[in-house]
Amino acid sequence: MGHALIVEDDADSAKMMAALVGAHGFSAATARSLQDARRQMAMQQPDVVLLDLMLPDGNGMALLDEQDLIGNSEVVLVTGHASLETSIQALRYGATDYLIKPVSAKHLQSILSRVTRPSVLRAEVDHLLDDLRQSSCFGHLVGTSEPMRRVYEQIARVAGTSVTVLLAGESGTGKELVARTVHDLSRRRSRPFLAVNCGAISPNLIESEIFGHERGSFTGAERQHLGFFERAHGGTLFLDEVTEMSPALQVKLLRVLESGTFMRVGSTTPQETDVRVVAATNRDPDEAVSSGALRRDLFYRLNVFPIDMPPLRERQEDLPLLVQHFLQEMGQREGALKHATPAALQRLAQYRWPGNVRELRNALQRAYVMTTGDEITDQWLPRDVLVEPAAAASRREMLEVQVGTPLAEVEKRVILATLEHFGHQKERTAAALGVSLKTLYNRLKEYGL
Template sequence: MPHLLILDDDDLIREILADLGRECGYSVAQAACVKDALIQLDMRPPDLVLADLCVPGGDGMEVCRNAAAVDSEVVIITGHGTVDNAVQALRLGVNDYLIKPVCMDRLRTLLLRVAGTRGKPGRAAPDTGQRHFGSMIGESEVMQTVYRQIARVAPSSMTVLVVGESGTGKELVAQAIHQGSPRRGKPFVAVNCGAIAPNLIENEMFGHERGSFTGADRQHKGYFERADGGTLFLDEITEMSFDLQVKLLRVLETGRFMRVGTHQEIACDVRVVAATNRFPEEAVRDGKLREDLYYRLAVFPMVLPALRMRGEDIVLLAQRFLDQLNADGGTSNRFSAEAIERFRRHDWPGNVRELRNAVRRAYIMAEGEELDALLVPRSARAEEGGDPDRVTLRVGETLAEADRRLILATLSCCGGVKKQTAAMLGVSPKTLYNRLEAYAAAGYDVPDLHGGAENAET
């Protein structure tokens, strides 16, 4: 019989959870404080721990650490959820993070899953050599970080928010999370929220009943029903209307939704992975993303590096794309040394998608077996005698991206001296330092962020 440990200082909540645990076939131990929970862990390691973080007698994280050490699944149930707490808990091996009041049907599903497996599902792991992970290719250090994050979060049911420029492979990350989870045998449904007409997106998400509007001659199942038991990938989440964001938030909190044309709720068990090519904080400030939805989605935020930040992965990916074209076409084309060097120097504003298309064009236009450098895009960086004191911007580049490139270029020009950089940019040292911290947190290379006596004044 699987064993359940409940940590909560509310007697009524403990009893409700204990009754539900017994219904699902568990033996149950209860603790009202951290000390009692640690004693129970020593007496009998549980298969599952349901824990509140805010309990008497110490930090609930201590219980998470000890539970992970004895290979127990841990689910946090708290009325004081924050992104920092969620991320810290996940790093300690927590498998899920639920906000009170908890949907009991959703919790019952979780209890039955753990009872059925009597142990943790195997974690996703990168292939030997760390060059591949799912459909992703790359051996740079920034990609190794991405692989480790996926391996850590995949076995849980946590919502994930993937942030990255267009073409960086956000859907591949979502697929890898799905394949590394216990849901791998269930549907993976990908939705581009920006590609659906605003007046149709609610119908597509939640479905409709027959007769709910003119032309609705049959019942239609939406994406949530189609993804039941599996993973729903919501790309370009900031393109969703505010009204629909409210409904999405309710589904995430309760595990229930209503089809268009009915007031009957339908339960669903769906893990959501969302993605955006905007900085989420800026999307909230610009009115593109509800703050409450942001915090619910970003239980585990991930930042995908731009291709220009991935070093030799550029050449590795280009060669992989060429190998595929050679295999399909029965050819043995190769890159010239000059072409490879130009690959390294190019900014790749369209990221992996642009690189793949560039290789395809060069392959098609090649007159011999060697792909000439002239067929490879020129760099947007200062190169081949260009002015290193200039920053070239693309038409349509976001203001946030333009700001970042200008700030980092000015910092480099000033030799990393932040006071001088702030003065040149016309901002306060504190504003500059806050920006640099945000860029570093997002995975960008910020030289000597915490170094130097000058920082004491910022």
């Protein structure tokens, strides 16, 4: 049985929360002031502290500075309203989540169901750091370069909290793997992790897929459908290519992030959800805001904890580790281990990899299949891939656009010209444009191609 300490000066609120906590199998103690809270924690270390900010003898945040008392307790702030400032404040002071008054029984139940002492989470991070030294892996990620170590440090810092994370980086840099690692190190790891590529779902269906719909809400809706927010309840929802959402849908996403509620398509009944959102974009977030692809207010709400993913060309020292990792995976799956020769590694290192780690994996997969022995040489590594950057870039065609051309037309002309330049190789076209392959296919479908 876990033990909860409720630090709340309002007797009725404290009594109500104590009853809710007790109904979920926790013993509960209450404190009406900071002094009383210190006394209670000295007598019994709580597993979780529900901490009101406004107390008669000071601000509740003062307790978070007393690590000898509260350092091994999960802290949940209790506040009168949800805001971006609350999220940032919770992260800065080490709180893992926050509750909004009046306290939702469903939200409190979700928090209690995943109570984990900070020392347990710290031990898991330490274990991953040991793995990094031994196997060059950190969770789902591979690499020991300085740029990746900065990413690992940020993951370790944010995973134990509930704040929203925004991942920015080129296509193929491993943003979903970061999201999965954040989930696996969080208190939500026993709950679902769902990944949604917002650019791969038809604009006509994406709202229904994310928020769900009621039976009969539109033609073809023959039964009720639960969206990703409901299916991910208690867990983590990864929204990839979030800038591909329409402005109208971005407004609804903002509402969920701020209020924790949404409505299914065709319904007027609000649904509560407790989901940690990790969003990602392969565009520069500031440019996406300036161009109107991302609402400024949604950007501020998503950008509570930004993580920038380095492209593969900025972590070249990780290339041999990635090659070894992918070939080991392929060998275990296919039943025949193969390795890259020094000549193959040298040729791979000559390329800038616009498609990043994803493109590297695909190139190795082809070479693995075509190699009959156990040594992968440079024979089956694509020649055009290896020749590209400096020399080829100077030979690329130029595209002239008249001032005043609609942006949709500019985008179409750039996509088609790039596709033509790369000989209709869609994967290389998508990599050069900085979009996912699914997004490219969607655009070509719109153009009737």
